[in-house]
Amino acid sequence: MSSVSPLPDLPKSGISLPDTPLIREALDHLKKYTNPTTVNHCIRSAYFAILLSRKIARNRSKPLDVELVVFSTIMHDLGWATDKMLLSKDKRFEVDGANMARSYLEEVKLSVGWDRHRTQLMWDAIALHATPSFALHKEPEVMLAHIGIMADFWGLNYPGYPITIDENKEIVDAFPRLGFxxxxxxxxxxxxxxxxxxxxxxxxxxxxxxxxxxxxxxxxxxxxxxxxxxxxxxxxxxxxxxxxxxxx
Incomplete structure (x- = not known):
């Protein structure tokens, strides 16, 4: 593994993402099948999700599965694949993305500890990421994936979720919007x-x-x-x- 992480710590915002083999390989997979603008959007969404995980009230009886949140946000727009032959003709893009991410987990040998329940949470996080009336009432990992993705659309104007000017700038400077x-x-x-x-x-x-x-x-x-x-x-x-x- 390279000593330079593709997902660096952001010191001003205090955000650190897990640097696991699965996350690195997932990022490479995303880069292979989507364009750079989509890649940066998915990465920013992961940073926003972890940032907001520290700021909002949630049930803390169980530790947050950070790797699941980051994997889900990184892979959430596989349904925007540049090769349209990879996409279904009869499913929403979110479902395409969830199915493609699940297939990826089944194929790689890095998904140690991803039992059926964890994989289902990942599928839900991706399939429901654009549907707040569902995602906001699901498990914390599903909810956080949703708000991290939405935060990248709304930025400082995201209603109900506090993001400072400096936090937003640090994330966007690290992974620019590129005409998103x-x-x-x-x-x-x-x-x-x-x-x-x-x-x-x-x-x-x-x-x-x-x-x-x-x-x-x-x-x-x-x-x-x-x-x-x-x-x-x-x-x-x-x-x-x-x-x-x-x-x-």
Missing amino acids: KEQFLDIMCGLCALKQGTTYDNFVGEYSVEYGLDGKGAGKEEFAKKRLAFSSPRGFYPAVGAYEQDED
């Missing part, structure tokens, strides 16, 4: 173009309703009509009525 805002829009719209049906019932579809399938407005009206037709109550509620008529 623009690339995020391209990724969201790209997912809508690649597998529309997986985006109708969640936030991803909102981007193509607003910006089209190419981020510049192309196909937005047709996409919006399809999404509206799918969404409840226009789709779900009439189906309930039809089912009741069948019973008469």
Whole structure:
């Protein structure tokens, strides 16, 4: 193992991430399948998660599984893989990422101590990372992965979670954003173009309703009509009525 960690300590913020073989190999795996902007976003999310783990109230009856939190945040956007052949046609990107991370754990020989429960927590942390109504009410590791990821979007403006100017600057200076805002829009719209049906019932579809399938407005009206037709109550509620008529 190299003496220089790819995830250095941040002394001003007092953040130290675990420098384990699994974490190092996971980071290499992420770099292999995603672009540098995504890599830096995932790493920043890990730092924010550990930073906020010290600041928020949580059940401390059990020690926090820091390696699980960091592994989950580092791997959480494998569903944005640059090679689209790696992605499913029928699953949300978060589920793709969770499945890919689980497959990785099953293949490597570094996941000592990752029993079924620990692996399930990791899967939940990735699959639910963009759904606060679930993630915030799960185990501490799942919750912290979520807020670490969201903190990288909100920064100093993250409601309810105190991040100082100096803390935010130290993390972003160490792993720059590299045009994350623009690339995020391209990724969201790209997912809508690649597998529309997986985006109708969640936030991803909102981007193509607003910006089209190419981020510049192309196909937005047709996409919006399809999404509206799918969404409840226009789709779900009439189906309930039809089912009741069948019973008469």
